[in-house]
Amino acid sequence: MAMGNVGCSGGCSGKTDYPEWASEELKKKTEEHPCYTADGHKNARMHIPVAPKCNIQCNYCNRLYDCVNESRPGVTSGILTPEAAAKKYSIVKEKIENLKVVGIAGPGDALANFEETKKSIELIKEKDPDVIICLSTNGLMLPDYAEEIIALGINHVTVTLNSIDPKIGAKIYEFVNYKGKILRGEEGARVLQENQLKGIEYLTKNGVLCKINIVLVKGVNDHHIPEVVKKVRELGAFMTNIMPLIPAAGTVFENMPLVSKKELNELRNKCSITMKQMYHCQQCRADAIGQLTQDRSLEFRGTGEEKFEEKEERDLLVAVASKDRKLIDQHFGQVDRFHIYKYSKDGIEFMEEREIEKYCTGIESCDDKDSKIEKVIKTLGDCKMVLSVRIGYGPKQMLRSNNIYTYELYDTIEDGINTAFKKING
Template identity: 40%
Template sequence: MAISYEELTTKHPCFARGEKNGSGRIHLPISPSCNIECRFCERSFNNYEIRPGVSRTVITPEEALDAIRRALEVCPDIHVAGIAGPGDTLASPYALETFKLIKEEYPELVKCMSTNGLLLAEKAQEILDVGIDSLTVTVNAVDPEIEAKLNDGIIWHGKHYTGVEAAKILIEQQLKGIKILSDAGMTLKVNTVFVPEINGDHIEEVARTVAEAGATIYNIIPLIPNHKLKDCREPDCVELERVILKASKYIDVFRHCQRCRADAVGIPGGKDYGEEIYQNLQRLTRKDTFSHG
């Protein structure tokens, strides 16, 4: 049985009440590939960018156990083992394989996973079986016309879908998966990338819809202008506060997201031990390691 939301507020930095709870996390860069084509996402291998989708390398499930061991030696305050990329966690089998190993070797750690949600409904039972405690789903729109401006397409069951057709499938699968897993007792957080020109007036509707589907907490992430949306602007603090207040009518809103890398290690806002933990595993450095399939 997944741990409760109340317990997560004391162990998981993304569920902390107030600015921080002193808990650390290790992000395990396990998942190399992705099955959707977000217009704002450019996955990269480097050691300097601070944003999702960036990692020094990709490791194997077995290497993840060694990374956890070494991370706990340098930062005993780590209570969470998370997988958030650099691709999507359900687009390849490695994340679920890793969580199965963590369940056996480090049962005391909170197991946290992030996904775009395209395969969430059909992988729901596997997610429950490996003992994941909290799940984050990125839902950027619940209107297909808006989603199509944020995501060029998806690969679903071996077929490439684009535009509004792809958006309809993605949204349907995201909400279906959130409902299944919330009904099973799992705590779900929803992330939304806030692009003022595209979904700025839509976030309140996203918050209402995901809350109705069973999400517990909501995280609005300001756009980092990048890739095909590099000419869009990052929202300012006033705009962000405005959409937070609107979303708060329906769901608890997380207010101190660090927009972490896929290989972040340590307490958010403090020293990052990622270089130390992953320095001997930096063998993948090419963007074409990622595939949409």
């Protein structure tokens, strides 16, 4: 590594060496990037929410939509198609002259939606070849897409890596969906960890600056973080960003204790001896726009965002849990057939019935839940929404990670479908 410092006044500290291969152009881009150096705070960034699906379920994550008053990773007011993202970029660029960076940070995972991610990058770079593209990922699919990331000309990648010990990782991740197979506990954490480390090492050896985000969960991985920082330094990562857990309602960690600013900075200071640390992270929304300390996303809300009723070029299918095709009156886990309806500008129309194996019929038959939910997802894969009286947290998250919304209510079918779409569309 060649020795060289990045300006970090008030926002980052520690070893700030550039790798010896870093060009002057890359250094200049990095110094303009508001997340990679505090001296870039005067510049604006734009997060494009083109990646709704996620392939892991973290115990702290709840991806919400139309939550304009909440600012944290995973929150967005809508989803953009690649074409809409490029159009919105042009509009934002006209109004924000210091827009330097386009980031893809969800609301799911950029690599779990790689075709959308890739297309968005290509379209925006056609409009502005000089824009800095930044990609964020949980790293599960990095070994599969690292070469394409490099080919796209992406120089800055952020990987969220919370543990390098599967025992600790098993406490943080509910499940890992690796190429269609659901992995839980230490097995899932181990596969995720191995892919993260392999991907980081490959990227850093091939000209990509990697920032490592680490979510500090008090009592779970706080004691382990210095070890994580040391490991990613060995792999060539450029900096780490230790972030406090934001307890989100509806998650396993919703009642976990908060970390004080003093505790957070003490840990950052300790780790700054090992490598460069970020102190100015705002834990931004997936659709954030503007400078880090001045989010202007509300100003551009609705520009290009996909709303269900606007998709007139295709019909949307809804799976309903109903005993007699009159009421939404069944629990998701007790359904042996779903009633499929078409929702379009012309109204609501019954299409067909689809038989499935009950997700749970009793304690003895619940050992095979993973394979059952996979079958349900395959059966309902073309549906945009599932309506039922109740649905458990696990299947709800699995369906959402496959871009299928869920809604719980007891109502007539037609009124229930209309209510659900109005609710999600805000």
